[in-house]
Amino acid sequence: MDPESVYKSVVEKDNKYVMPTYGRKPLLFTGGKDSTLIDVFGKEYIDCVAGIAVNATGYANQKLVSAIQEQAARLIHVSNYYYNIPQADLAEKLVNITGLSKVFFCNSGAEANDGAMKLAKLHTKKNSFISTNNAFHGRTIGSLGATANIKYRDPFVPLVKPATFVEYGNASAIEKAVEGDTAGVILEPIQGEGGVHVSNKEYLKEVREICDKKGLVLIFDEVQTGFGRTGKWFCKDHYGVSPDILTMAKGIGGGLPLGAFAARDGLSFEKGEHGTTFGGSPLVCAASLAVIETIEERQLLQNAEQMGRYFMEKLSKMKRDDVVNIRGMGLMIGIELNHECGYFMDAAAQQGVLLNVTAGNVIRLLPPLTIKKEEADRVVAVIESIQKN
Numbered sequence: 001m002d003p004e005s006v007y008k009s010v011v012e013k014d015n016k017y018v019m020p021t022y023g024r025k026p027l028l029f030t031g032g033k034d035s036t037l038i039d040v041f042g043k044e045y046i047d048c049v050a051g052i053a054v055n056a057t058g059y060a061n062q063k064l065v066s067a068i069q070e071q072a073a074r075l076i077h078v079s080n081y082y083y084n085i086p087q088a089d090l091a092e093k094l095v096n097i098t099g100l101s102k103v104f105f106c107n108s109g110a111e112a113n114d115g116a117m118k119l120a121k122l123h124t125k126k127n128s129f130i131s132t133n134n135a136f137h138g139r140t141i142g143s144l145g146a147t148a149n150i151k152y153r154d155p156f157v158p159l160v161k162p163a164t165f166v167e168y169g170n171a172s173a174i175e176k177a178v179e180g181d182t183a184g185v186i187l188e189p190i191q192g193e194g195g196v197h198v199s200n201k202e203y204l205k206e207v208r209e210i211c212d213k214k215g216l217v218l219i220f221d222e223v224q225t226g227f228g229r230t231g232k233w234f235c236k237d238h239y240g241v242s243p244d245i246l247t248m249a250k251g252i253g254g255g256l257p258l259g260a261f262a263a264r265d266g267l268s269f270e271k272g273e274h275g276t277t278f279g280g281s282p283l284v285c286a287a288s289l290a291v292i293e294t295i296e297e298r299q300l301l302q303n304a305e306q307m308g309r310y311f312m313e314k315l316s317k318m319k320r321d322d323v324v325n326i327r328g329m330g331l332m333i334g335i336e337l338n339h340e341c342g343y344f345m346d347a348a349a350q351q352g353v354l355l356n357v358t359a360g361n362v363i364r365l366l367p368p369l370t371i372k373k374e375e376a377d378r379v380v381a382v383i384e385s386i387q388k389n
């Protein structure tokens with residue numbers, strides 16, 4: 001079939017059979033290499049979406065592909081009733097890079113946050129959580145309770161129990177919101193979906209102290225900021241503040257569905273207290289190990305840090321009079337404009353650059369950690385060229 005017919009038939013089937021939750025762009029990708037995606041017509045795009053911070057090591061990473069192929073041929077899934085070689089190896093690795101004590105494997109970011117909140121409830125025998133304005137923690141009934149956006153949350157209330165939402169970046173607002181039934185605080189060290197809001201060392205330190213003082217469980221949601229996105233394994237490493245529970249997903253699995261949370265010493269589920277069928281299968285864990293090895297071997301933490309700085313410098317020199325603020329850390333960058341800019345996604349795609357817009361007026365860049373200078377130059381030039389609507 002010619003590309004036009006393939007495209008048409010996919011769109012037709014999708015419209016007919018898939019629930020229309022996503023508002024799809026008129027794009028159909030069939031392959032990729034490193035930071036470049038290729039559509040069905042053979043057109044190339046520099047990808048600053050990376051499957052929403054998932055494809056950290058780029059497309060067609062041979063180490064990752066081989067690890068998946070080899071593990072798939074050997075053993076894809078086995079029940080969590082049994083031991084599993086890649087899972088044990090990955091658990092050890094995650095404990096080493098998070099500095100925490102034990103991990104639980106699940107399948108997504110929302111599930112990781114659900115599990116973390118269950119663990120906090122069990123540990124404290126309390127039920128409520130404090131979250132922050134603009135927070136995004138996922139779309140399950142539980143994680144939605146800690147997600148601020150009423151557009152996502154309101155149609156489903158009552159949820160298990162929505163969190164109390166306080167201003168992000170304001171530690172005393174957290175202290176004031178603590179009640180007798182508060183089990184914990186859940187925070188993104190950089191808010192992603194909410195518009196790339198970067199916290200600071202003092203904030204996280206103070207929140208840590210409040211949690212210690214009041215006996216609350218501090219959960220860092222590093223689903224988006226983890227696995228090198230900000231130039232270190234985890235964003236918390238920039239701040240020297242450790243949570244009681246750290247949640248992970250997105251970049252962890254090289255595109256396979258994997259989530260996890262790690263908890264400090266003395267905080268763990270015991271037999272029967274939590275579980276999932278698919279979590280930590282040999283296949284996804286082998287993929288994750290290959291992602292971690294790639295990040296180490298190719299020094300992608302350093303690249304994320306350096307390229308992040310390069311991007312910031314270039315972006316700050318753009319000749320645009322509608323930029324309010326450019327912020328971020330490593331390769332998690334937000335460019336806030338003084339107007340709604342959803343149309344940038346299509347306009348940039350036409351010029352061969354994929355980017356994302358969040359919170360209505362923030363262009364969000366989340367490229368693979370492998371991105372190169374020439375690609376960054378092109379991305380910035382394209383952003384600079386898109387006219388104010």
Ligand SMILES: *Cc1c(COP(=O)(O)O)cnc(C)c1O
Pocket residue numbers: 107108109110111113136137138139188192193221222223224225249250
């Ligand atoms: C994407 C995201 C989630 C939800 O992850 P899913 O895998 O989509 O369930 C949770 N928290 C943060 C910070 C995220 O960016």
